[in-house]
Amino acid sequence: MSKVYVIHENSEWTEHLIKRLDDLEVPYEDVLLNEGTIDLSAIPKEGIYYSRMSASAHTRGNRYAPELANAYFSWLEHHGRRLINGSRALSLEVSKVRQYHALEQWGVKTPKTIVAVGKDQMIQAAKDLGMDAFITKHNRAGKGLGVRLFHSVEALETYVNSEAFEAPVDGITLIQQYIKSPESYITRCEFVEGKFLYAVRVDTSEGFELCPADACRIDDLFCAVDGAKTKRPPKFEIIHDVAVELIEKYEQVLKAQQIEVAGIEFIEDEAGHVYTYDINTNTNYNSDAEAKAGIYGMLAVATFLKNELDKIK
Numbered sequence: 001m002s003k004v005y006v007i008h009e010n011s012e013w014t015e016h017l018i019k020r021l022d023d024l025e026v027p028y029e030d031v032l033l034n035e036g037t038i039d040l041s042a043i044p045k046e047g048i049y050y051s052r053m054s055a056s057a058h059t060r061g062n063r064y065a066p067e068l069a070n071a072y073f074s075w076l077e078h079h080g081r082r083l084i085n086g087s088r089a090l091s092l093e094v095s096k097v098r099q100y101h102a103l104e105q106w107g108v109k110t111p112k113t114i115v116a117v118g119k120d121q122m123i124q125a126a127k128d129l130g131m132d133a134f135i136t137k138h139n140r141a142g143k144g145l146g147v148r149l150f151h152s153v154e155a156l157e158t159y160v161n162s163e164a165f166e167a168p169v170d171g172i173t174l175i176q177q178y179i180k181s182p183e184s185y186i187t188r189c190e191f192v193e194g195k196f197l198y199a200v201r202v203d204t205s206e207g208f209e210l211c212p213a214d215a216c217r218i219d220d221l222f223c224a225v226d227g228a229k230t231k232r233p234p235k236f237e238i239i240h241d242v243a244v245e246l247i248e249k250y251e252q253v254l255k256a257q258q259i260e261v262a263g264i265e266f267i268e269d270e271a272g273h274v275y276t277y278d279i280n281t282n283t284n285y286n287s288d289a290e291a292k293a294g295i296y297g298m299l300a301v302a303t304f305l306k307n308e309l310d311k312i313k
Contacts, residue, residue: 005028006028007069010057050083053282059145103276108253123156134150135176136173138166149178181270187268189242190285192301192304201239203235236288259279
């Protein structure tokens with residue numbers, strides 16, 4: 001019997017999806033690729049394969065999970081299996097440089113960015129950027145890891161030579177233009193089957209390490225929707241006023257890169273200019289925001305997988 005095969009390196013990323021597959025009575029199998037082997041002489045089973053491989057795997061001790069997944073995807077694609085968010089999606093998931101090139105190809109504006117490898121090179125890149133405020137971020141990251149705001153090259157130099165310095169897993173740090181939002185928020189647009197589902201407004205006033213997933217609990221300061229304890233607006237809130245032209249460009253980017261499930265993040269500066277800075281192909285959803293709006297991302301994904309499975313049956 002054909003199934004949906006859910007590929008991942010961390011079961012917390014799949015918990016809500018599995019529940020929705022159960023609700024829809026979709027047969028599935030869990031494919032954990034934190035480590036393992038692949039027999040290239042074997043033939044993969046028939047079914048629908050869906051990748052939830054994450055760029056932040058290394059933060060959970062699964063340093064080589066994306067590399068193993070890349071080999072696994074090559075095997076599946078060689079045999080013509082239906083793979084959702086396959087090799088091309090994974091290549092963007094683990095490289096913001098690739099993301100920016102993919103976005104710019106379709107006329108989507110990204111922040112000015114300089115790639116640097118090495119501490120001295122980071123400092124020189126900040127000088128070359130020539131901006132009063134800039135951020136650092138890891139090329140291969142997730143959850144906003146490695147994102148820090150600096151207001152001077154001297155502050156960056158102090159940081160990179162301190163014990164607090166976070167070395168990127170692939171060695172590449174991005175020195176990037178800081179986009180100041182007048183209301184301290186970013187917007188994340190969610191797509192399923194390559195089509196726009198909804199947008200979520202994310203409060204960034206308390207930090208950059210932002211992940212909407214219920215499983216993503218770096219710290220209550222960053223990840224929890226804590227309306228019961230404070231009177232502040234919710235950190236994650238679904239909105240409906242995103243420019244149609246921008247959504248159309250995003251859908252073109254995803255189609256060109258063979259990405260079918262994704263979250264794309266943008267920020268608007270004080271002059272009203274929009275900058276897009278992240279494509280997340282292992283997109284997660286915040287249950288509190290969804291419950292309030294009555295829209296459910298994982299249900300949409302599970303329904304998509306069910307329909308794809310019905311096609312091959």
